[in-house]
Amino acid sequence: MAASITNPLICGQIRLQTRFPARALGNSRVRVRVGVRAAAGPVLEKKGAAIGVDVVSEAELKEKGLMGLRKTKLVCTVGPACSSDEGLEKLAIGGMNVARLNMCHNSREWHQRVIRAIRRLNQEKGFCVAVMIDTEGSQMHMVGLGGDSSVKAEDGSMWLFTTEKFEGYRPCTVQVNYEGFAEGILVGDEVVVDGGMATFEVVEKVGNDLLCKCSDPGLLLSRAKLSFRRNGELVGKSVGPPTLSAKDWADIEFGISEGVDFIAVSFVKDANDIENLKSYLSERSSDSIKVLAKIESLESLKNLLDIIEASDGIMVARGDLGVEVPLEQIPTIQEKITLMCRQLNKPVIIASQLLESMVEYPTPTRAEVADVSQAVRQNADALMLSGESAVGSYADKALSVLRMTSGRMELWSREENQKNLFPPQLAISLPDRVTEQTCNCAVQMANNLGVDAIFVYTKHGLMASLLSRNRPNPPVFAFTDNANARMAMNLNWGIIPFELPLSADMEINIKNTFSLVKKRSIVNVGDVILVVSDLSHSSAVPSVFQSIQVRTIA
Ligand SMILES: Nc1ncnc2c1ncn2[C@@H]1O[C@H](COP(=O)(O)OP(=O)(O)O)[C@@H](O)[C@H]1O
Ligand SMILES: C=C(OP(=O)(O)O)C(=O)O
Numbered sequence: 001m002a003a004s005i006t007n008p009l010i011c012g013q014i015r016l017q018t019r020f021p022a023r024a025l026g027n028s029r030v031r032v033r034v035g036v037r038a039a040a041g042p043v044l045e046k047k048g049a050a051i052g053v054d055v056v057s058e059a060e061l062k063e064k065g066l067m068g069l070r071k072t073k074l075v076c077t078v079g080p081a082c083s084s085d086e087g088l089e090k091l092a093i094g095g096m097n098v099a100r101l102n103m104c105h106n107s108r109e110w111h112q113r114v115i116r117a118i119r120r121l122n123q124e125k126g127f128c129v130a131v132m133i134d135t136e137g138s139q140m141h142m143v144g145l146g147g148d149s150s151v152k153a154e155d156g157s158m159w160l161f162t163t164e165k166f167e168g169y170r171p172c173t174v175q176v177n178y179e180g181f182a183e184g185i186l187v188g189d190e191v192v193v194d195g196g197m198a199t200f201e202v203v204e205k206v207g208n209d210l211l212c213k214c215s216d217p218g219l220l221l222s223r224a225k226l227s228f229r230r231n232g233e234l235v236g237k238s239v240g241p242p243t244l245s246a247k248d249w250a251d252i253e254f255g256i257s258e259g260v261d262f263i264a265v266s267f268v269k270d271a272n273d274i275e276n277l278k279s280y281l282s283e284r285s286s287d288s289i290k291v292l293a294k295i296e297s298l299e300s301l302k303n304l305l306d307i308i309e310a311s312d313g314i315m316v317a318r319g320d321l322g323v324e325v326p327l328e329q330i331p332t333i334q335e336k337i338t339l340m341c342r343q344l345n346k347p348v349i350i351a352s353q354l355l356e357s358m359v360e361y362p363t364p365t366r367a368e369v370a371d372v373s374q375a376v377r378q379n380a381d382a383l384m385l386s387g388e389s390a391v392g393s394y395a396d397k398a399l400s401v402l403r404m405t406s407g408r409m410e411l412w413s414r415e416e417n418q419k420n421l422f423p424p425q426l427a428i429s430l431p432d433r434v435t436e437q438t439c440n441c442a443v444q445m446a447n448n449l450g451v452d453a454i455f456v457y458t459k460h461g462l463m464a465s466l467l468s469r470n471r472p473n474p475p476v477f478a479f480t481d482n483a484n485a486r487m488a489m490n491l492n493w494g495i496i497p498f499e500l501p502l503s504a505d506m507e508i509n510i511k512n513t514f515s516l517v518k519k520r521s522i523v524n525v526g527d528v529i530l531v532v533s534d535l536s537h538s539s540a541v542p543s544v545f546q547s548i549q550v551r552t553i554a
C-alpha cells in the first residue's frame, strides 16, 4: 500500500490555508435553507447518463456546492397517496433515495406497477431511486373482532384464546392466526397483548386452546399482537410462526423477478433468518439483492450483534419495537443499534413516526423535528417515511422536512465529526485491515486538509462504505462500473454514486473522471480531491495497489 501525495506543492498553496478552515466547517458555499423549495424541488436537466450520476444530486450540487450536499439518505414508503407516476416523480425530485414497498398492503400487481414506474423514471429522467420490498412477516396476532375496532378486557375476566375459525364476535373469545400458538406454553405463563396493552395468565390448556384470566386489564385492538412471557421473560422462537411465511417467500420470489435492490425482513428473530434468505438469494444468483434486518422485536434485540453481522443493513423499526419494549427505552436502543451498525460497517435506517403528525397536517411538531435531528446527529445512514408518504396528504412536504432538517444538523455536526475519527478496527486479515486503515486515514486526511471531495473507485462499494463509515466532512464520490453496487450505495451516508465504465488502469480512471466532472462543472479548476482506490494502479502493474492521493483539478 502506498499513501502517496501527488504534487504537494499545489496542495500546499496559501489559497488552501486561507480558504480551507472555513470550508472544513462548511461555512463557504454551503447554504442549507430551511425555507421550502421542496415541493417544486431543484430545476433538473436530464444529462446524468454519460457520467452516471443522478440528476437530483447534480442539481443539489450546483445549488449548494460540494460541502452542501446532503449526507443522510431518505427512504419513502410508497402507498396510494404517492404511487402515481407524478407522485413518484415528485418524491424522486425531493430526494428519495430508496422507495419502500410494504408487502403487507395491496396486490403484487400494484407493487409491480410501482416498481416498473420507478425504473422507468430512473431510465427516462435520470433519477437513481433504489427499490426495497419489505416483507409482511408472520407474527402471532388476533384475528378480527367481528367489526369492532376494540374490545375491553376487564380485570379477572376469563377468556378463551383459540385457533377455531368463526365469523363475527364471541364474547371473551380471541381468535389466534397461528395454529400452533399454544405449543410449549405452560399453565402460569402470561399472554401479552400488544406488548402490554393487556395481560392474561394461562389457567388451563384446553386441547390446542388456552383458557386465560385477565391479570392486567386493557383494550384489545383487532389484529393485536400476541406474545408469551414466563417468569417475566419472553418465551422464545419455538413459539410462533417462522419469520418468513409462505406468502413472504412468494413476495421474495416476486422481488427477485422484478430485480429489486433491497429486501427488508420483518420480525427477524436471529441471524439464521438472514443467513437462510441470503443463501437462497445466492442459489438463485441474486446475491446482488441486499438483505436488511428489521429490528422490531425483543427477540431480535437479544441477538442483535449476530443479526447485524449477518445482514447487509439494519432498519430500526420503531413502530413494532415500541409495541414490544417500553417506549422510554426506544431512544437508547436506537442509539445503540446505530452505533453498532457503524462499528460493523452496515447502513442503518431509522424508521417509523419520524413525522407522524404530517400524515394529517402540513407542518411537523417541534418534537418530531427534534427526533429527526437526533437521528441525524447519531449519524444514521438513512431516515424513513411510512404513512407520511404512503397515505398522507403532504408526502412531498414531509420529505422536504427530512431534507432540510438533516441538512441543517449535518452542517452543525461537521465540526464535531473531527473528534470521532477513529472507529475500532474491524478486519482481521491483513489485506482487509489494510483497506480499512487506508479508508480511516484517507478520511482523517480529507478532513484535516479540508479537501473539496473524496473520489473512490470501487467494484462492490466496500471501500466507499468504509470511507462513509468515518463520516467525512467532504462528500464521497464513488465511481463504480457495477449497476447493483451503485443502487446499494443509495443507503450509505454521504456517498454520491456514479456509474461508468472503469479501466484496470487507475491513472486512466482518474484522468477520465476528473475530466468528466470538470466538464459538467461538478468540480472546478483548483478544487482539491482526495483520491482513494484499490483497483490496480496501472496496466503495467496488474496487482492491486491501494493508494491515497491528493490531486488538484487542473
Ligand atoms: N401499498 C399500500 N397500499 C395501501 N396502504 C398502504 C400501502 N403501504 C402503506 N400503506 C399504509 O400506510 C401506513 C403506514 O405504512 P407502514 O408503516 O408501511 O405500514 P404498517 O403501519 O401497516 O406497518 C399504513 O397504515 C398503511 O395503511
Ligand atoms: C417499519 C416498521 O415495520 P412495518 O411498517 O412493516 O410494520 C415498524 O414496525 O416500525
Ligand SMILES: [K+]
Pocket: 102, 103, 104, 134, 135, 136, 137, 266
Ligand atoms: K412490513
Ligand SMILES: [Mg+2]
Pocket: 266, 296, 317, 319, 320, 321
Ligand atoms: Mg413493523
